[in-house]
Amino acid sequence: MYKVVIGLEVHCELETKAKNFSSAPNTFSQIPNENVAPVDLGLPGILPVPNKEACRKALLTAQALNCTNPDEVLFDRKNYFYADLPKGYQITQVTKPMGINGYLDIMVDGKIKRVDIHQLHLEEDTASLEHHPKYSLIDYNRSGIPLIEIVTEPCIESADEAVTFLEDLRDVFLYLGVSEAKSNYGQMRCDVNISLMEEGSDKLGTKVEMKNINAFNNVRAAIEYEIKRQSELLERGEKIVQETRRIAEDGKTYSMREKVDAVDYKYFVEPNIPPVSLSKEYLDELRSTLPELKLSRYLKYTQLGISSEDSATLSKERSISDYFEEVLSYGSDVELSVNFVITAILSTLNKLEISLNDLFITPKMLSGVVDLVSKGDISLDHGKKILYKAIDEKMDPVELIEKEGLHQINDEGELLKLITEIMDENGEIVRQYVEDGNMSAINFFIGQTMKRSNRQANPNKSKEIIISELERRKNNAGK
Amino acid sequence: MYRGKSILELRESLDNGNVTSEELFGSANKLAHYFQEDYNSFVTIIDKCKVKRSNSLISGIPYALKDNFSTTGILTTGSSNILKDYVPVYDATVYKKLKRAGGVLVGKTVLDELAMGGTGTTGHTGIVRNPWDKERQIGGSSAGSAASVALGIVPFSIGSDTGDSVRKPASFGGIVGFKPTYGLISRYGMFAFASSLDHVATLTRNVRDAAIVTDILKGQDPKDMVTLKDDGKKYVDTLDNDIKGRKLFYIKEICDLDLYKDSGDSELIEVLEKFHELLDKCREMGFVVEEVSVDKDLFNAIYPTYMCISCAEATSNNANLTGIQFGPRGEGNSIEEIMFDARTKGFSELIKRRFILGSYILQKENQEKLFLNACRVRHMIVDKITELFKEYDGMILPASGGIAPKFDEKDEKLSDRYLLLENHLAIGNFGGFPSITLPFAFVSDMPVGINITGGVKCDDIVLNMAERIEELTGYKDIYAKVGDIDV
Known part of the structure; x- marks a missing residue:
């Protein structure tokens, strides 16, 4: 048996108004070369001016990943030639990354796994290339977009762990609001380094690198394929070649190039960006804006007695989790609140294809309804019915109840009066129950009661009264 | 009629209505064409006069710009084949400021290819000749900018100075070259050579004009992170301040006559004798001038230190020149081959040599020993000089150990004269010190310059001292009166 050792390098584009070192807009555009400033083209004479917001977001993400921030913001140049790199160098961070020595705890198979983060640094994206048989096209829209790269230690041991880490990392980005992290737009991309080592050995095997995988299920497929491929090679006593491979559509990986000598990127400190020192006050203030993250909220919810499935649903997105927690903050019943948020609110969002921001019902309004239910x-x-109506009519549900007299009819006398009326009008149905023992009559009368009461009749009480009234009539008939 | 006139003289003529800016432009344009064949100052001569009037002192006054400043719609080549057809789409901050101030661009001047080199002989459009003697170099890299001012075509021009690229040709051309404190003038739009050493600098025929132009160009630019907050000073206002008690030093190890008495270099001896004569006159005027002794090894290290840092930064800064985004497209079957071909054809041998050096210096296995050590030596030199500036207002040294060399002369690169006298100007770039060169003597009928370098952000004091020393030299507003033309 072999132990799997995986390290990930994750790139994520940050959401900012402008690019990392130029004033061109950082927005996704279908029109090539639309969002381009001289800086992004590497024209002679251009100078980089770092984006403060990108720096802030990179530092914040580093904090969320429990990294140590540097004493100053400093950039380096990574020198290499390629058609997608207009300056001939990429501005990145080697000397002082935005964060080092961090970790992210993830939950795999009900157990907490700590993934160690080697570093997080801020850099700029390259242009994108589109290859045709006889020519290639370059789109500089992507050139210069702020990018963070997160490098894990080689501490991941399975495809499950790798994919869970990526999903949880994406949720960190979303929780922090630093990126939309859409992998289908290439906003989040991943390089996978994988090697196998003999069980019980402490010697790392030969590393194979797989570059630029967008979709998480491709990460899974690539890892699973590589584990199989490398295990088989090792079983046969063959050597693993140190190389870069790519994943193809068939889910298999294919060799791109053997790694000869590591490329020398001739890093040196970017001379055009003077270092900016980071005060303890600034970093502390930044830290104070960190939200509680997914795993912590999940654990908190399970402690409240919420099922793990519901806890996961509620903690998955920050806006929903925040909403839910606000409902609870008004002292509403936990179980009912979970029920309302998951079945009523989330399903409405899905049905209407809207986000929480677009929802008229505030947590406060929802807690009003929850409280009425919990008081009986x-x-x-x-x-729930009132809630849906309130959503439709954009009204506070409690006010809606007041305004339209939608209080539930709980008064037994009132209910009995209505039910007697309905039964008198439907003698034939009563007869079927009384003489033929047709039980479906009960449902018929419940339906009629609800209809005649504008659905305000307390259904449970109505049912009780209907049954006892039918029984009473049956007994009377037998006399 | 207007050839060789200073900014202030032209300002007066314009204000009095004796001449229009269109006429001044016409005159400069004629001169530019007239001298082009013999001296080759320009890559591009502008034939259409565009004036945007303002109330600045240079409004309506012609000037020339080194061809490594980005000018929208105007060919900008860096005097390199790889940019021979490059027409920029944005303006350098300096060009923008000059336009706004009403300066009238007469032409883009020839430089040593990509501003690397000090001879004025490596531009892709041919060599630039010294107006005082056609058989001699004007020096570089701001060769055409210096020649156009030394010929009297324009009263001022803009250059770039990474080691001495403005101050050396100023010395060989008998004019004033001023490189202010690093960060005083925005470098945005100036083609980068070595970013940590690159400065925008001016060429004029007197110190006052240098102050006038610097006053217009200086200021913080959000596009250049290294620019300094505005000091709120106008350097022209303090030019006439009293210098009594201002303290200057010169370095014994660089300009002691005894060092060179056996060299057989009579011009060098004459330069140093005249230098010491000038120092005496300075003392008479009220300056305190003292000799200072420093570790000679430190100064011998200037040239190799400069080469290490500048080549390393240059190789990275010029990595954008691949023929992919702009410039002549290379041939080949892969991206690597296409870039390789474009760069092979696009650069001259000297440039390639510097790029290879720079690449070697930055390699992982060499970086510590070459690049980082060079950075450390740079700091040692800067620390030493900065320490001296605590006591002194300026350092005064001959800008060169001789007159402009002939085209076939070769430098003896390991000689004291070369390592010290020909390279000390780079100290100004190492420390970002304000540094000015002005003519102070003629040797063998050729001008020689004196250099004054001061502490960071003391540009006003350096200009003030230079202005007063200019009175002592008797070489204010000189230009090479060659050519049979009167416009």
Whole structure:
């Protein structure tokens, strides 16, 4: 058996108004070469001016990943020639990355796994190339977009761990609001380094690198394929070649190039960007804006007795989690709140294809409904129905109840009066129950009661009264 | 009629209505064409007068710009084949400021290819000749900018100075070259050679004009992170300040006559004798001038230190010249081959040599020993000089150990004269010190310059001292009165 050793290098484009070192807009555009400034083309004489917001977001992400921030912001040049790199060098960070020595805890198979982060640094994206049989096209829209690169230690041991880490990392980006992290737009990309070592050995095997994988399921496929491929080679006593491979559409990996000598990027400190020192006050203030992250919220919810499935659903997105926590902050019943948020609010968002921001119902409004249900003033069903109506009519549900007199009819006398009326009008149905023992009559009368009461009748109480009234009539008939 | 006139003289003529800016432009344009064949100052001569009037002192006054400043719609070649057809799409901050001030661009001047080199002989359009003697170099890299001012075509021109690229040709051309404190003038749009050493600098025929132009160019630029906050000073206002008690030093190890008495170099001896004569006159005027002794090894290291840092930065800065985004497209079957071909054809041998050196210096296995050590030596030199500037207002030295060399002369690169006298101007770039060269003597009928370098952000004091020393030399507003033309 072999132990799998995986290290990931994750690139993520940051969401900012402008690019990392130029004033061109950082927006996705279908029109090639639209968002381009002289700096992004590497024209002679241009100078880089770092984007403060990109620096802030990179530092914040580093903090969220429990990294140590540097004492100053400093950039380096990475020198190499390629058609997608207009300056002939990339501005990146080697000397003082935005964060070092961090970690992210993830949950795999119900257990917490700590993934150590070697470093997080801020750099700029390259242009994108489009290859045709006889020529290639260059689109500089992407050139200069702020990019963070997160390098893990080689501490990941399975495809599951790798994919969970990537998903959780994406959720960190989304929680922090630093990136939309859409892998289908190439906003989040990943390089995978994988090697196998003999169980019980402490000697790392030969490393194979797979570059630029966008989709997480491709990461899984690539890792699983490589584990199989490398295991088989080792079983046969063959050597693993140190190389770069790519994943193809068939889910297999293919060799791109053997790694001869590592490229010398001739790094040196970028002379055009003087170092900016980071005060403890600035970093502390930044840290104070960090939200509680997914795993911590998840664990908190399970402690409240919420099922792990529901806890996961509620903690997946920050806006939903924040919403839910606000509902709880008004002292609403936990179980009912979970029920309302997951079944009513989330399903509405899905159905209407809107986000929480577009939803009229505030956590405060929702807690009003939850409280009515928990006091027994209205049934759960009734509560949800009112909530949907409130969403439609953009009204506070509690106010809606007041305004339209939508209180539930709980008064037994009132209900009995209505039910007697309905039964008197439907003698034939009553007869079927009384004489033939047709139980479906009960449902018929419940339906009629709800209809006649504008669905305000307490359904449970109505049912009780209907059954006892039918029984009473049956007994009377037998006399 | 207007040839060789200073900014202030032209300003007066314009203000009095004796001449229009169109006429001044016409005159400069004629002169530019007239001298082009013999001296080759320009890559591009502008034939259409564009004036945007303002209330600045240079409004309506012609000037020339080194061909490594980005000018929208105007060919900008860096005097290199790899940029021979490059027409920029944006303006350098300096050009923008000059336009706004009403300066009238007469032409883009020839430089040593990509500003690397000090001879004025490596530009892709041919060599630039010294107006005082056609058989001699004007020096570089701001060769055409210096020649156009020394010929009296324009009252001022803009150059770039990475080691001495403005101050050396100023010395060989009998004019004033001023490189202010690093960060005083924005480098945005100036083709980068070695970013940590690159300065925008001016060429004029007197110190006052240098102050006038610097006053217009200086200021913080959000596009250049290294620019300094505005000091709020106008350097022209303090030019006439009293210099009594201002302290200057010169370095014994560089300009002691005894060092060179056996060299057999009579011009060098004459330069040094006249230098010491000037120092005496300075003392009479009220300056305190003292000799200072420093570790000679430190100064012998200037040239190799400069080469290490500048070549390393240059190789990276010029990595954009691949013929992919702009410039002549190379041939080949892969991206690597296409770039390789474009760069092989696009650069001259000297440039390639410097790029290879720079690449070697930055290689992982050499970086510590070559690049980082050079950076350390740079700091040692700067620390030493900065320490002296605590006591002194300026350092005064001959800008060169001799007159402009002939085209076939070769430098003896390991000689004291070369290592010390021909390279000390780079100290100004190492430390970002304000540094000015002005003519102070003629030797063998050729001008020689004196250099005054001061502490960081003391540009006003350096200009003030230079202005007063200019009175002592008697070489204010000189130009080479060659050519049979009167416009």
